[in-house]
Amino acid sequence: MRFELTADQRLLQTATADYLEKSAPLGVIRALHDEGRTFDRDTWRRGAELGWTSLVVPEETGGGSVSGEGVVDATVIAEQFGRGCAPGPLAVVNVVAAALAEAAGADRHAGLLGRLLDGSMVAAWACCAPGRGWDPEAGAIEARPDGDGYVLDGTHDGVEHGGDADAFLVLAHTPEGLSQFVVERDADGVSVLPLESLDMVRGFARVDYAGVRVPATALVGAAGGAAAAVERQFQLAVVLQCAELVGVVERVLEFTRQWMFDRYSFGRPLASYQELKHRMADMTLWSESGQATMAAAARAVQERRADAGELVSVAKSYLGQRATDIIQDCVQLHGGLGVTWEHDIHIYLRRATVNRLMWGTPSAHRRRIADLLNV
Amino acid sequence: MTATTTAVSDATGMESVDSFRLRAREWIPANLRRLADLPADEGAQRNVSSDESAWQRARALQRTLYEGGFAGICYPKEYGGLGLTSAHQRAFNEEVAGHEMPMRLNVPTFTICGPTILDMGSEEHKREHLAAAIRGDEVLVQFLSEPGSGSDLAGATTRAERDGDVFVLNGSKIWSSGAYAADYALCLARTDWDAPKHRGLTMFLMKVHQPGVHIERIKQVNGGDEFCQEFFDDVVVPASAVVGEVGGGWAVASRQLFHERNAVGGGSPYFSGARAEGRRGTETDALIDLVRRTGRADDPYARELIAEAHALGVIHGHLVDRVTAGMRTQKMPPTAGSLIRLFHGESATRQAEIALELAGPAAAMSAPDGPDTREVGVSFLFRQATQLGGGSTEMARNIISERILGMAREYAADRDVPFNQVRHGR
Numbered sequence: 001m002r003f004e005l006t007a008d009q010r011l012l013q014t015a016t017a018d019y020l021e022k023s024a025p026l027g028v029i030r031a032l033h034d035e036g037r038t039f040d041r042d043t044w045r046r047g048a049e050l051g052w053t054s055l056v057v058p059e060e061t062g063g064g065s066v067s068g069e070g071v072v073d074a075t076v077i078a079e080q081f082g083r084g085c086a087p088g089p090l091a092v093v094n095v096v097a098a099a100l101a102e103a104a105g106a107d108r109h110a111g112l113l114g115r116l117l118d119g120s121m122v123a124a125w126a127c128c129a130p131g132r133g134w135d136p137e138a139g140a141i142e143a144r145p146d147g148d149g150y151v152l153d154g155t156h157d158g159v160e161h162g163g164d165a166d167a168f169l170v171l172a173h174t175p176e177g178l179s180q181f182v183v184e185r186d187a188d189g190v191s192v193l194p195l196e197s198l199d200m201v202r203g204f205a206r207v208d209y210a211g212v213r214v215p216a217t218a219l220v221g222a223a224g225g226a227a228a229a230v231e232r233q234f235q236l237a238v239v240l241q242c243a244e245l246v247g248v249v250e251r252v253l254e255f256t257r258q259w260m261f262d263r264y265s266f267g268r269p270l271a272s273y274q275e276l277k278h279r280m281a282d283m284t285l286w287s288e289s290g291q292a293t294m295a296a297a298a299r300a301v302q303e304r305r306a307d308a309g310e311l312v313s314v315a316k317s318y319l320g321q322r323a324t325d326i327i328q329d330c331v332q333l334h335g336g337l338g339v340t341w342e343h344d345i346h347i348y349l350r351r352a353t354v355n356r357l358m359w360g361t362p363s364a365h366r367r368r369i370a371d372l373l374n375v
Numbered sequence: 376m377t378a379t380t381t382a383v384s385d386a387t388g389m390e391s392v393d394s395f396r397l398r399a400r401e402w403i404p405a406n407l408r409r410l411a412d413l414p415a416d417e418g419a420q421r422n423v424s425s426d427e428s429a430w431q432r433a434r435a436l437q438r439t440l441y442e443g444g445f446a447g448i449c450y451p452k453e454y455g456g457l458g459l460t461s462a463h464q465r466a467f468n469e470e471v472a473g474h475e476m477p478m479r480l481n482v483p484t485f486t487i488c489g490p491t492i493l494d495m496g497s498e499e500h501k502r503e504h505l506a507a508a509i510r511g512d513e514v515l516v517q518f519l520s521e522p523g524s525g526s527d528l529a530g531a532t533t534r535a536e537r538d539g540d541v542f543v544l545n546g547s548k549i550w551s552s553g554a555y556a557a558d559y560a561l562c563l564a565r566t567d568w569d570a571p572k573h574r575g576l577t578m579f580l581m582k583v584h585q586p587g588v589h590i591e592r593i594k595q596v597n598g599g600d601e602f603c604q605e606f607f608d609d610v611v612v613p614a615s616a617v618v619g620e621v622g623g624g625w626a627v628a629s630r631q632l633f634h635e636r637n638a639v640g641g642g643s644p645y646f647s648g649a650r651a652e653g654r655r656g657t658e659t660d661a662l663i664d665l666v667r668r669t670g671r672a673d674d675p676y677a678r679e680l681i682a683e684a685h686a687l688g689v690i691h692g693h694l695v696d697r698v699t700a701g702m703r704t705q706k707m708p709p710t711a712g713s714l715i716r717l718f719h720g721e722s723a724t725r726q727a728e729i730a731l732e733l734a735g736p737a738a739a740m741s742a743p744d745g746p747d748t749r750e751v752g753v754s755f756l757f758r759q760a761t762q763l764g765g766g767s768t769e770m771a772r773n774i775i776s777e778r779i780l781g782m783a784r785e786y787a788a789d790r791d792v793p794f795n796q797v798r799h800g801r
């Protein structure tokens with residue numbers, strides 16, 4: 001439970017929770033999975049009307065937060081996504097929208113931005129080298145100046161919702177340095193290979209660029225000037241992911257606690273055995289600690305504080321590990337049921353595991369912290 | 376010496392946090408020594424050194440704070456405090472980082488005993504003892520644990536018998552940290568042996584050094600001897616020493632445990648001095664020094680361990696904020712202090728483990744003429760103190776599962792049984 005929400009944020013929270021419960025209960029998620037789909041476009045568009053896509057984008061560029069703190073608002077949504085393992089490209093669309101809105105010369109991309117905000121289009125952030133985790137230097141493909149534009153060559157892997165994207169925000173090296181481009185999915189030379197995901201509905205893709213020609217106007221911000229924006233986008237992606245983890249864990253602990261009251265052995269409920277009570281106490285503590293740290297990180301990213309990068313990494317290094325620790329132990333508490341396809345707990349474990357691995361593993365985030373501390 | 380910057384107050388007459396902070400910023404360097412400047416033998420700020428002089432120094436520092444107008448920040452004015460808020464205390468704690476403070480007076484005097492007296496004591500207790508403590512004239516300690524009962528605190532068997540206007544105490548208390556240097560103690564004793572255990576207790580605010588009290592020091596594994604055991608032999612305590620009601624000692628003890636969990640967990644608003652949690656504290660810097668000295672600053676594993684230890688400190692700070700807010704707004708029950716208490720035990724344990732790993736063989740030995748690298752090893756040996764002192768982490772887990780998650784209470788063989796029929800172990 002979040003303590004610090006404003007009345008408007010609580011409204012956003014319940015509206016999102018209600019809508020997700022109606023439009024994407026776990027049964028729907030299983031059905032989407034069986035059909036090999038990741039999410040439903042109509043559902044997404046209506047979610048956009050609730051504000052899912054526009055919170056971190058300033059009003060001047062067509063967005064708007066509910067509380068004046070768009071990043072915090074977005075984590076409220078992400079937490080609800082976690083509680084329901086909801087389908088939809090929440091993190092990436094928000095990250096790309098923020099990137100487009102915040103870049104100098106943003107009106108160049110006003111068209112795409114508008115369609116991201118109204119939910120009619122989806123964009124993904126392509127920024128990781130094949131087989132590599134978060135490492136923007138390694139992840140940037142080559143962008144060679146050519147006439148009044150650039151030619152892109154290379155491959156991105158692990159592109160979240162890349163299979164669904166109508167456009168990509170592509171991380172690349174120009175001679176000036178780290179840069180970002182908007183590349184349309186159906187541009188010549190772009191090929192997208194959807195990958196098999198561990199998650200039920202969160203898709204990933206590999207994107208190949210073979211001599212893809214883009215005009216200079218495809219640049220987001222200035223050529224060579226993307227490093228700060230990339231760090232900011234990364235922080236946003238991670239904090240949304242952490243909020244999702246918080247929601248996942250909270251929900252799993254709720255139903256596991258109930259199960260412990262309902263399930264009997266030797267004539268008494270599981271919830272009466274001290275060994276099991278103590279494990280629940282530990283898991284509650286981890287969940288509360290994660291919630292507290294995620295909320296602090298969200299505020300730091302919102303305020304663009306100097307310690308935001310560190311806090312985000314503290315949150316992810318902790319939540320990434322603890323979330324899977326908790327859910328695995330909850331699997332254990334469910335006995336044999338816990339390892340069946342039929343029981344829902346694996347849907348949560350999938351989401352948590354994918355979140356643990358993407359946008360920096362806990363160990364990668366610890367290395368980031370050490371770098372930031374100048375060890 | 377008082378600060379020259381003048382206080383700026385708001386409409387209610389309370390000084391603003393910013394104004395208070397600025398005054399503290401000016402006053403501190405003029406009145407408190409920098410830790411870095413302390414002679415090596417005085418550097419033992421961390422409650423380890425057990426000698427009278429360290430306690431005398433703490434009292435003198437407290438008096439300096441009092442005279443400067445920076446003592447008892449969150450205590451009410453009528454009892455000698457400043458009547459300000461936890462935000463003021465926090466600002467002061469931030470400003471005072473790196474300076475010498477009477478840290479050993481925080482636990483239990485200001486964070487546990489003082490607030491318990493504030494909640495449950497008589498007007499006379501408050502006027503007399505809180506003001507004296509804030510002036511640096513009184514140190515308070517806890518006489519709770521006994522040789523036969525620690526976790527099962529309500530099983531206390533120290534006997535208090537009424538004799539006209541006084542009570543006469545017999546029995547023994549143990550693990551009372553710092554009792555040898557203290558003035559008064561909150562002492563839980565049994566006044567009714569026919570009632571079930573929780574209903575036969577009474578809390579006394581008793582003088583520590585008086586006829587019939589014999590104190591022995593107990594040496595700890597880390598070499599300190601803050602632990603004390605007291606033996607009571609017909610100790611006479613006036614009836615005015617009763618805190619709360621006769622027979623109502625458990626209500627007082629419960630409040631005391633509430634404050635103790637907050638204090639140990641790092642959430643007490645009465646704690647004065649730099650805190651380790653929540654920011655890049657001395658702990659992180661010490662670990663960084665350690666890997667530099669051992670040449671492991673580039674070892675990715677060592678770097679990750681440092682980051683992990685640091686992250687635990689940061690998370691602890693945010694958890695404390697969350698739980699404090701949760702309890703204040705009643706979104707969490709008062710027992711939620713067990714969460715921060717448990718986090719403290721678990722994180723301190725992990726941090727001790729990490730420090731040992733980073734120090735390597737240096738933690739096992741140190742040269743007589745070099746830096747005390749063995750300190751890390753010594754802290755490791757004393758590690759479980761963080762899981763025991765302030766109520767064990769097992770008890771914290773019981774409380775979390777039962778009082779927060781609503782799970783079944785543990786079976787207790789002594790529930791509703793007259794205490795004189797309850798079985799005891801050794």
Ligand SMILES: Cc1cc2nc3c(=O)[nH]c(=O)nc-3n(C[C@H](O)[C@H](O)[C@H](O)COP(=O)(O)OP(=O)(O)OC[C@H]3O[C@@H](n4cnc5c(N)ncnc54)[C@H](O)[C@@H]3O)c2cc1C
Pocket residue numbers: 516517518519520521523524525526527549550551552759760761763764765766767768769770773785
């Ligand atoms: C550094 C330090 C400072 C201290 N300072 C003070 C002080 O100033 N004043 C004071 O009065 N006391 C003090 N104590 C004592 C402390 O409160 C007790 O040590 C603590 O409450 C545990 O009690 P015990 O030692 O009697 O252990 P026991 O109660 O005998 O417990 C032994 C073990 O059994 C476990 N256990 C017991 N009952 C249960 C149960 N129902 N369920 C699960 N596990 C259980 C405990 O958790 C522990 O692991 C201090 C202790 C330390 C380490």
